[in-house]
Amino acid sequence: MCLALPVRVIELRDGDRGVVDLGGVRKEVSLALVDGVSVGDYVILHVGYALTRLDPDEAQKTLETFAAAGLSPEPAAP
Amino acid sequence: MKYIDEFRDGSVARRIGAAIAREALPGRRYSFMEFCGGHTHAIARYGVADLLPGNVRMIHGPGCPVCVLPIGRIDMAIEIARRPEVILATYGDTMRVPASGRLSLLKAKAQGADIRMVYSTADAVRLAERNPAREVVMFAIGFETTTPPTALAIREAQAKGLTNFFVFCNHVLTPSAISHILESPEVRELGTVPIDGFVGPAHVSTVIGSRPYEFFAEEYQKPVVIAGFEPLDVMQAILMLVRQVNDGRCEVENEFTRAVTREGNAKAQALVAEVFGLRRTFEWRGLGEVPYSALRLKEGYAAFDAERRYGVADRSVPDHKACECGAILRGLRHPADCKLFGSACTPENPLGSCMVSSEGACAAHYTYGRFRDTSRRVAAGAAVT
Ligand code: SF4
Numbered sequence: 001m002c003l004a005l006p007v008r009v010i011e012l013r014d015g016d017r018g019v020v021d022l023g024g025v026r027k028e029v030s031l032a033l034v035d036g037v038s039v040g041d042y043v044i045l046h047v048g049y050a051l052t053r054l055d056p057d058e059a060q061k062t063l064e065t066f067a068a069a070g071l072s073p074e075p076a077a078p
Numbered sequence: 079m080k081y082i083d084e085f086r087d088g089s090v091a092r093r094i095g096a097a098i099a100r101e102a103l104p105g106r107r108y109s110f111m112e113f114c115g116g117h118t119h120a121i122a123r124y125g126v127a128d129l130l131p132g133n134v135r136m137i138h139g140p141g142c143p144v145c146v147l148p149i150g151r152i153d154m155a156i157e158i159a160r161r162p163e164v165i166l167a168t169y170g171d172t173m174r175v176p177a178s179g180r181l182s183l184l185k186a187k188a189q190g191a192d193i194r195m196v197y198s199t200a201d202a203v204r205l206a207e208r209n210p211a212r213e214v215v216m217f218a219i220g221f222e223t224t225t226p227p228t229a230l231a232i233r234e235a236q237a238k239g240l241t242n243f244f245v246f247c248n249h250v251l252t253p254s255a256i257s258h259i260l261e262s263p264e265v266r267e268l269g270t271v272p273i274d275g276f277v278g279p280a281h282v283s284t285v286i287g288s289r290p291y292e293f294f295a296e297e298y299q300k301p302v303v304i305a306g307f308e309p310l311d312v313m314q315a316i317l318m319l320v321r322q323v324n325d326g327r328c329e330v331e332n333e334f335t336r337a338v339t340r341e342g343n344a345k346a347q348a349l350v351a352e353v354f355g356l357r358r359t360f361e362w363r364g365l366g367e368v369p370y371s372a373l374r375l376k377e378g379y380a381a382f383d384a385e386r387r388y389g390v391a392d393r394s395v396p397d398h399k400a401c402e403c404g405a406i407l408r409g410l411r412h413p414a415d416c417k418l419f420g421s422a423c424t425p426e427n428p429l430g431s432c433m434v435s436s437e438g439a440c441a442a443h444y445t446y447g448r449f450r451d452t453s454r455r456v457a458a459g460a461a462v463t
Contacts, residue, residue: 004223004281004307006081006337023079030200033226033346042081044284044337047169048198049227051346052284052337054081059336063084066310069094069317 004046006054009039020045081336085308086124094313095129102320108134110319111409112277113256115142115437116307122442124309126316134316137409138439140255140364141279143220144171145403145431145438148361149395151248152177155217158246158388159183159191165209166246167202168217169224170195175434178395183217199231206235206243215384219248222282225373226346229353232375232382246384247374250360252282253290254371258362259408260298273409275319277312278304280334287342291330299328306334353379361394363431364403398423401430406439413443420444 009031011019016032020043030049031037043050102108112118118138121127127136140146152175159166166183173184173195187193192212196202199216206214218228228245235243256276278291283304291302301322305315315333322329332338353376360372375383384390397403400418405411413419413432423429425441432440 006079008080030198030227030230032230033343033349035345044281046223046281047227048200049230051223051226051281052343055336059081062311062314062333062336066090066094066314069090069097069314 004044004051006042007045009037009041009043009050012037012039018050020050082308085306085310087310091124091126091129091309091313094310094317098129098134098313098317098320099131101317101324102131102134103324104133106133106323108274108320108323109137109272109409110134110275110277110316111137111139111259111273112312113139113141113252114277114279114282114307115145115435116280117277117305117312118142118439118442119437120307120309120312122446125446126309126312127447129313130316134320136277136316137273138406138442139259139276140362140407141221141252141282142432142435142437143224143250144175144435146250146255146362146364147172147175147219147248147431148363149177149397150361150393152183153181153393153395154385154390155246156181156183156186156191157390158215158384159186159193161213161388163213164192165205165212165214166191166193166217167196167205167214168193169197169219171435172217172219174428175431176428199227200234203231203234203238203240203243206240207238210242213242213244213387215244215246217248218245221250221252221279222285222350225249225350225354226285226343229349232353232379233349235382236379241381243382244384244387245375245382247354249354249373250362251371251373252279252286253293254368255362255365256294258365258368258371260294260300273300274323275301275303277315277319278302278330280305280307280311280337283332283334283338283342285343285346288330288332288338288340289342295328295330301328301331303331304334304338306337352376363397364407366404397431398429403430403432403440406432413440413447416440 007020009018010021018031034050042054202216303315303318305311354373355376356370357372357374359367359369402411402416428434432438
């Protein structure tokens with residue numbers, strides 16, 4: 001139910017609608033909840049509506065944080 | 079798919095797991111609640127629990143919108159759907175939720191009620207346009223993620239001048255449910271396990287932002303880490319929670335910065351505030367009555383309110399006596415502790431709310447965890463309690 005997916009916007013249409021690429025499938029969705037979406041943006045799609053834009057820089061930073069997890073410090077002696 | 083696969087890498091998950099094991103203090107126990115069903119599902123499906131050290135335990139919270147729908151509200155939906163003029167539009171997930179008298183929407187449909195599954199509230203509006211002689215009722219459920227789409231559909235129906243579109247509103251609020259878990263009268267009765275911190279909602283937070291959780295961090299002195307729904311997101315959030323506990327910090331941290339800001343989606347919030355107001359109280363399956371935890375249509379939108387239109391009365395129907403969902407949602411019991419688990423109660427034939435959707439604690443455990451349990455018990459002998 002809470003399933004929501006990051007999808008890429010590939011076309012803008014009238015009436016706050018747009019077409020997204022959903023794992024290779026084209027699907028028309030509503031962009032009415034997010035202002036200023038452009039073609040090429042990633043949005044989080046939920047029950048046919050984009051909820052928010054996905055920030056690619058932040059995604060990259062998070063992946064780098066994961067990569068650094070192996071290097072985290074030893075715990076202090078109890 | 080991009081932004082999904084990178085967040086599921088097994089070797090990275092094991093590395094984060096090793097970091098958690100290294101940083102979790104051996105003499106201490108850590109209990110964290112993941113509020114959302116999306117997290118529950120990820121934890122079960124990707125075996126996150128197996129990557130955690132024995133002293134870090136996850137408690138499955140009530141954040142599955144399908145699971146928390148009380149029997150009485152499903153009964154009301156069936157009552158509305160059985161009116162000859164009505165087409166009930168619903169998300170597919172609600173179809174099998176058990177109602178009174180062994181009924182469900184699916185069975186009511188088989189008996190002749192006109193119930194149609196829709197992907198989106200916009201589809202329900204379209205149904206109303208195409209069927210001017212009928213009355214289309216959207217069975218609107220869900221947390222802060224599905225509420226803005228419902229509000230938009232009402233506004234769209236209004237703009238189109240539709241008089242045959244209605245909403246049966248069951249939208250509920252995440253923050254009230256979290257407070258309830260921390261300080262309800264039932265907690266005094268049932269007792270509660272100490273919760274050391276929360277993994278905060280992913281998609282709910284894209285809408286409401288991280289700010290609403292600052293209250294919990296402060297008022298209840300509980301760390302909160304908002305996390306995405308992929309397994310690496312959950313692992314990283316657990317690591318961040320362990321660090322907060324070790325440092326004695328109680329802050330709201332955000333692991334899901336790629337989609338969540340402190341403010342959230344202001345446009346969606348304004349729309350919801352325009353169309354919906356608070357209900358004084360609302361029943362949650364598994365939690366009981368929770369004050370100010372749900373929404374109803376405001377006076378200005380009363381013409382779209384199915385509850386007024388059909389005069390269906392609220393009713394409270396108790397769950398199966400042996401169902402332990404209430405205790406499971408509070409972390410006091412594990413699905414396997416329920417006598418009905420896997421025998422009388424299965425995903426095919428759910429008796430209680432936690433077994434209904436794949437995001438429910440019992441259903442997730444049934445699908446992904448039950449064999450692991452057995453092997454762990456065999457491997458550990460009687461040492462594991
Ligand atoms: S197994 Fe079924 S009856 Fe038992 S607690 Fe879970 S949902 Fe309730």
